[in-house]
Amino acid sequence: MKNNYDIVVVGGGPGGSMAALHSAKGGANVCLLEKTRDIGYPVRCGEAMGEWAIKQFFEPKQSWIAADIKRSRIVAPNGIPIDIPFNKEQAYVLNRRVFDYDLSLMASKEGADVFTKCYVKSIDRNDENGYDVHLDYLGEHKSIKTKLIIGADGIESRIGRWAGIKTQINMRDMESCIQYSVGNIEVDSNRIDMYVGDNWAPGGYLWVFPKGDGAANIGLGIGSKYNRKKSAKKYLDEFIENKYPEATIHTTMCGGVPCSKPMAHPICDNVMLVGDAAHFINPITGGGIAAAMKSGMFAGQVGSEAIIANDYSQNFLKKYISLCQKDFTKRHEKIYKVKETITKLTDDEMNQMALKINELPPHKITLGKVFTTAIMKKPSLIIDVMKMFAGF
Amino acid sequence: MINIKEYRCDFCTACVTVCPPDCIEVREASIKIDNDTCIDCNLCTYVCPIEVLSPDEE
Numbered sequence: 001m002k003n004n005y006d007i008v009v010v011g012g013g014p015g016g017s018m019a020a021l022h023s024a025k026g027g028a029n030v031c032l033l034e035k036t037r038d039i040g041y042p043v044r045c046g047e048a049m050g051e052w053a054i055k056q057f058f059e060p061k062q063s064w065i066a067a068d069i070k071r072s073r074i075v076a077p078n079g080i081p082i083d084i085p086f087n088k089e090q091a092y093v094l095n096r097r098v099f100d101y102d103l104s105l106m107a108s109k110e111g112a113d114v115f116t117k118c119y120v121k122s123i124d125r126n127d128e129n130g131y132d133v134h135l136d137y138l139g140e141h142k143s144i145k146t147k148l149i150i151g152a153d154g155i156e157s158r159i160g161r162w163a164g165i166k167t168q169i170n171m172r173d174m175e176s177c178i179q180y181s182v183g184n185i186e187v188d189s190n191r192i193d194m195y196v197g198d199n200w201a202p203g204g205y206l207w208v209f210p211k212g213d214g215a216a217n218i219g220l221g222i223g224s225k226y227n228r229k230k231s232a233k234k235y236l237d238e239f240i241e242n243k244y245p246e247a248t249i250h251t252t253m254c255g256g257v258p259c260s261k262p263m264a265h266p267i268c269d270n271v272m273l274v275g276d277a278a279h280f281i282n283p284i285t286g287g288g289i290a291a292a293m294k295s296g297m298f299a300g301q302v303g304s305e306a307i308i309a310n311d312y313s314q315n316f317l318k319k320y321i322s323l324c325q326k327d328f329t330k331r332h333e334k335i336y337k338v339k340e341t342i343t344k345l346t347d348d349e350m351n352q353m354a355l356k357i358n359e360l361p362p363h364k365i366t367l368g369k370v371f372t373t374a375i376m377k378k379p380s381l382i383i384d385v386m387k388m389f390a391g392f
Numbered sequence: 393m394i395n396i397k398e399y400r401c402d403f404c405t406a407c408v409t410v411c412p413p414d415c416i417e418v419r420e421a422s423i424k425i426d427n428d429t430c431i432d433c434n435l436c437t438y439v440c441p442i443e444v445l446s447p448d449e450e
Contacts, residue, residue: 035419035420036420037420042402044404117420119419119420154405155405155406155408155409156405156408156409156418157409158408158414161414168409168410168412169409169410171410171435171438171439174406174409174410174439176406176439176440176441177441178441178442224410224438224439225438227438227439227440227441228437228438231440231441231442231443232441232442233441233442233443252402252442253402253404254402254404254406254441254442255402255404255405255406255441256404256405256406256407256409256410256439256441258409
């Protein structure tokens with residue numbers, strides 16, 4: 001580990017690896033710091049991602065993919081399923097352990113230095129127009145001088161907080177999530193299931209994402225105001241007991257997902273935030289891999305340009321914000337509005353919708369149709385919803 | 393004061409995210425709350441998905 005880097009990327013998820021990869025590609029001297037011993041583990045994710053979303057970056061490797069998804073099922077509160085085949089679009093359930101690890105390998109191939117078990121304890125402005133990053137690496141204190149920090153440190157986003165960016169999330173938008181990786185169940189290995197309604201997951205949804213060979217990720221997210229009364233874990237245990245009593249639990253993972261609007265200003269002098277750290281998450285699906293990778297890529301590109309220009313001011317870095325806006329943040333803001341409408345639907349309304357939709361001939365049932373029915377009162381939202389689901 | 397069931401914790405940092413005074417530190421497999429800066433708002437207990445954190449009733 002050197003004492004000096006042009007760019008320090010904090011966090012080794014997909015956002016961090018993409019940021020390191022593109023910083024190095026742009027000619028910057030960059031290191032990637034991961035606090036745990038393993039890149040890719042522990043997984044805190046349902047692991048689903050749209051095919052087109054992944055293909056924006058790479059041709060997917062077979063080892064990244066646990067299951068090919070060709071259809072989805074939404075289960076209404078009263079148990080009525082709506083089956084929706086995907087037409088052209090397809091999705092994957094990934095093996096994030098392999099995927100994240102491979103992305104970090106790609107970053108190192110491009111020239112980034114990668115360190116694990118490397119915990120950033122604080123950051124300090126230095127008198128050379130940059131930051132000193134203080135860290136604990138394998139139990140030893142170290143300091144690195146840098147010009148730019150890219151915070152890819154996930155929802156906790158301490159880098160942003162230390163740098164003076166407002167990162168705290170309104171409790172209203174916080175989802176408490178838990179997921180089990182289970183085995184020994186019978187599921188359609190090409191279909192993802194989503195359960196909605198207050199019984200399964202109030203203020204959120206429950207998912208069953210197959211991972212092949214009788215395995216699946218079963219998880220849920222509920223609004224934190226519900227979690228306060230009855231924990232996410234209790235909801236999930238009840239579901240497993242009712243629906244998949246034979247399931248064996250091989251991994252338990254949990255986390256918080258900020259289903260908020262994207263951060264309007266995820267930068268300040270010498271600092272950019274990417275991915276979850278910048279609240280770049282689809283506020284309805286809770287999906288964040290694609291936005292993390294995209295923002296990581298943009299941050300790496302703008303960061304390496306900043307190094308060449310020798311300008312790390314907020315004014316230079318704001319190019320990063322406009323790149324994100326064009327690509328996904330504007331869409332996320334619209335989705336947030338849709339979310340506010342959808343969360344107002346009662347269980348009864350959702351049940352009625354399910355009945356209506358199931359009267360349609362099967363080939364006419366699309367995700368778009370489901371949501372057209374959901375938001376009939378606000379037709380202008382239909383297009384946004386369809387766009388959103390095309391992007392997963 | 394917040395009680396921590398450390399062996400139940402998954403170190404997911406949901407609590408860190410909502411903590412107003414930033415007094416929770418989560419590392420690879422450890423969680424610590426700085427009681428000097430904790431303001432007893434209990435937000436961390438509301439958000440924890442697996443009931444690791446609870447208010448100290450004493």
